[in-house]
Amino acid sequence: xxxxxxxxxxxxxxxxxxxxxxxxxxxxxxxxxxxxxxxxxxxxxxxxxxxxxxxxxxxxxxxxxxxxxxxxxxxxxxxxxxxxxxxxxxxxxxxxxxxxxxxxxxxxxxxxxxxxxxxxxxxxxxxxxxxxxxxxxxxxxxxxxxxxxxxxxxxxxxxxxxxxx
Numbered sequence: 001x002x003x004x005x006x007x008x009x010x011x012x013x014x015x016x017x018x019x020x021x022x023x024x025x026x027x028x029x030x031x032x033x034x035x036x037x038x039x040x041x042x043x044x045x046x047x048x049x050x051x052x053x054x055x056x057x058x059x060x061x062x063x064x065x066x067x068x069x070x071x072x073x074x075x076x077x078x079x080x081x082x083x084x085x086x087x088x089x090x091x092x093x094x095x096x097x098x099x100x101x102x103x104x105x106x107x108x109x110x111x112x113x114x115x116x117x118x119x120x121x122x123x124x125x126x127x128x129x130x131x132x133x134x135x136x137x138x139x140x141x142x143x144x145x146x147x148x149x150x151x152x153x154x155x156x157x158x159x160x161x162x163x164x165x
Contacts, residue, residue, distance in 0.1 A: 001070055001071065001072055001073070001087075001137050001140065001141055001146055001148075001149050002070070002071045002137070002149050003068055003069070003070050003071075003091070003133045003134070003136075003137050004068065004069045004071070005066055005067065005068040005069075005129065005130070005133060006066070006067050006068075007063035007065065007066055007067075007116070007126070008063060008064075008065040008066065008067050008113075009062060009063050009064070009065070011047075011048040011051035011052060011055075011064075011065055011113065011115075012044060012045065012048035014065065014067050014113050015044040015047050015048050015051075015101065015113055016044040016048075018044075018101065018103040018111045018113060019032060019034065019043075019044050019047075019103060020032070020044075023105070029105050029106075030106070031104070031105060031106060032103065032104075032105055033081065033103065033104045034101065034102070034103055035081060035084065035085040035088065035102040035103065035104050035110070036085050036088065036089055036100075036101065036102040037100075037101045037102075038098065038099045038100055038101075039051065039054075039099050039101070039115075047101060050099075051064075051065065051099070051113075051115050054099060054115045054117045054118075054119070055115070055117055057117050057119075057121040058117045058121060058123060061116070061117065061123060063116070064115060064116050064117050065113060065114060065115055065116060066097070066112075066113075066114045066116055066124075067111065067112070067113050067114075068091070068111075068112040068114065068133075069109055069110070069111055069112075070087065070088060070091060070109060070110045070112065070137075071108060071109040072107070072108050072109065072146065072147070073147045073149050074108055075147075076146070076147030077147065078107040078108075079107075079144070079146060081104065083144055083146075084102075084104055084110055085102060086144065087110075087140050087144055087146070088102040088110050088112050089102065090136075090140055090143070091112065091133075091136055091137070091140060092112055092114055094136045094139075095114075095124065095129070095132065095133060095136060096118075096124040096125065097114040097115065097116075097118075097124055098115070098118045098119055099114070099115045099118075099119070100112055100113060100114035100115065101113045137149075
């Protein structure tokens with residue numbers, strides 16, 4: 001499993017995309033399922049308003065959200081919706097998030113939109129967030145018996161340490 005995260009400013013745009021009937025290339029999605037939401041609302045606008053209420057606790061925090069895509073290996077067994085939901089919730093909670101949505105478009109990936117602002121106004125730390133996420137993903141692969149993927153620093157030459165010569 002691979003996690004790719006990006007800090008976000010605009011919740012409504014991300015939620016509308018995640019719950020939208022079409023992908024970024026305009027192709028119709030065969031399936032869009034909201035697997036989990038910790039905030040009230042079912043429409044993208046309602047969910048975004050809930051995220052914005054949390055943001056108001058830290059108005060100077062520009063990038064108050066995190067969008068993460070969890071991708072499962074294409075050559076492995078497809079996790080059920082129940083397993084995928086449990087994996088996404090475990091990932092978000094272990095990263096320190098309280099409020100988030102989990103959307104599934106197809107068998108191979110999940111979209112998680114998280115508020116970096118917690119209900120008490122504190123902010124989820126972004127210190128070493130990439131490394132923490134990678135460690136959580138490896139733990140979840142073992143815990144849920146999901147086919148493991150290689151760490152990105154082992155597969156992407158752009159992030160690999162140089163070879164000793």
